[in-house]
Amino acid sequence: MKTYLLIGGKSGIGAALAEQLKSQGHIVHTTSREGAETSTHHLLDVLDDDPTFPELNSPIDGLVYCPGSINLKPIKSLKPKHFREDFELNVIGFIKTLHAYREALIEAKSASVVLFSTVAVQTGMSYHASVAASKGAIEGLARSLAAEFAPKIRVNVVAPSLTDTPLAKRLLRTDAQREASAERHPLKQIGEAKNVADAAAFLLSDQSLWMTGQVIGVDGGMSAIKSI
Ligand SMILES: NC(=O)c1ccc[n+]([C@@H]2O[C@H](COP(=O)([O-])OP(=O)(O)OC[C@H]3O[C@@H](n4cnc5c(N)ncnc54)[C@H](OP(=O)(O)O)[C@@H]3O)[C@@H](O)[C@H]2O)c1
Numbered sequence: 001m002k003t004y005l006l007i008g009g010k011s012g013i014g015a016a017l018a019e020q021l022k023s024q025g026h027i028v029h030t031t032s033r034e035g036a037e038t039s040t041h042h043l044l045d046v047l048d049d050d051p052t053f054p055e056l057n058s059p060i061d062g063l064v065y066c067p068g069s070i071n072l073k074p075i076k077s078l079k080p081k082h083f084r085e086d087f088e089l090n091v092i093g094f095i096k097t098l099h100a101y102r103e104a105l106i107e108a109k110s111a112s113v114v115l116f117s118t119v120a121v122q123t124g125m126s127y128h129a130s131v132a133a134s135k136g137a138i139e140g141l142a143r144s145l146a147a148e149f150a151p152k153i154r155v156n157v158v159a160p161s162l163t164d165t166p167l168a169k170r171l172l173r174t175d176a177q178r179e180a181s182a183e184r185h186p187l188k189q190i191g192e193a194k195n196v197a198d199a200a201a202f203l204l205s206d207q208s209l210w211m212t213g214q215v216i217g218v219d220g221g222m223s224a225i226k227s228i
Contacts, residue, residue: 003027003058003108004204007046007097008066010035012165013116016197017064021204029056046093053100059107062204064114065094069134070167072127083130090134091141098145105153110209113149114200115142117159119219135159139215146213154212156203161219163191186221 009018009030021028031044031054042054046067069086071078094115105111117135120128139157146155162168162181172178172190182189199218202208217223 001025001027002061003056004062004064005029005056005060005101006064006066007031007044012167013163013193013196013200014064014066016193017200020197020201029054046096047088051096053097056104060101060104060111061108062112062114063101063105064200064204065097066116067093068116068167069131070171071130074127075129078130083133086130086134087137091137111153112204113153113155114203115157117157117215119159119161119217119222121159122217122223143213150212156211156213157215158196158199158203159215159217159219160191160196161185161222163193163196165193186225186227189220191218191220
């Protein structure tokens with residue numbers, strides 16, 4: 001039985017991952033910005049200047065950072081403040097989290113950190129400049145931390161394409177949007193939260209013990225295949 005902390009494990013990919021890890025008998029701590037607290041669910045806003053991170057009082061075998069953004073706009077509408085906001089949530093929020101739990105990760109026998117990027121880092125996509133910049137930073141940061149923390153803590157990244165979660169709901173409002181989005185992917189479907197959670201669960205588990213500094217595309221083939 002392992003102890004995992006999922007920052008933002010109440011919706012989308014994080015919620016699917018929490019469900020999976022709990023069903024395997026692990027202790028799973030989750031967070032959200034609103035709602036009721038329990039012994040394993042905590043309130044946290046990583047955008048606070050000095051967030052109150054929950055005290056778990058135990059080593060942490062796995063840390064997953066779920067907060068992210070999809071702000072798609074042409075560059076003429078993307079002002080510096082939009083880039084800063086995306087960077088604060090995607091990158092700085094994780095840095096604050098890592099500082100809060102670095103020692104608890106080191107105390108574990110062998111810990112794993114999982115971050116989320118996007119397919120739009122490896123594959124250039126219109127209107128993704130801000131999110132691609134922040135998630136590109138996450139990929140570089142993850143590799144750097146993987147080097148710094150080896151062999152004690154593994155650090156890997158999952159890079160999804162469009163996945164059916166609350167974060168993506170504006171892009172998946174209508175059947176026409178869903179069909180067009182599915183059609184753009186070589187595997188002809190958009191992602192389900194579970195598809196992405198499965199990859200994160202693998203990276204947390206001992207099945208990936210010899211992997212660190214990797215970015216895994218879970219993207220319906222989008223980053224690797226061109227349909228003809
Ligand atoms: N869905 C996609 O199509 C897609 C595609 C590419 C990459 N990704 C990446 O995958 C990751 C997970 O995305 P998702 O689709 O599962 O998103 P989601 O459903 O919006 O879940 C994000 C989680 O992060 C938490 N969160 C958001 N802002 C926070 C803050 N300021 N402080 C603390 N927690 C905060 C949310 O908690 P609350 O309960 O407080 O809202 C929520 O539980 C993200 O990093 C995203 O960028 C997603």
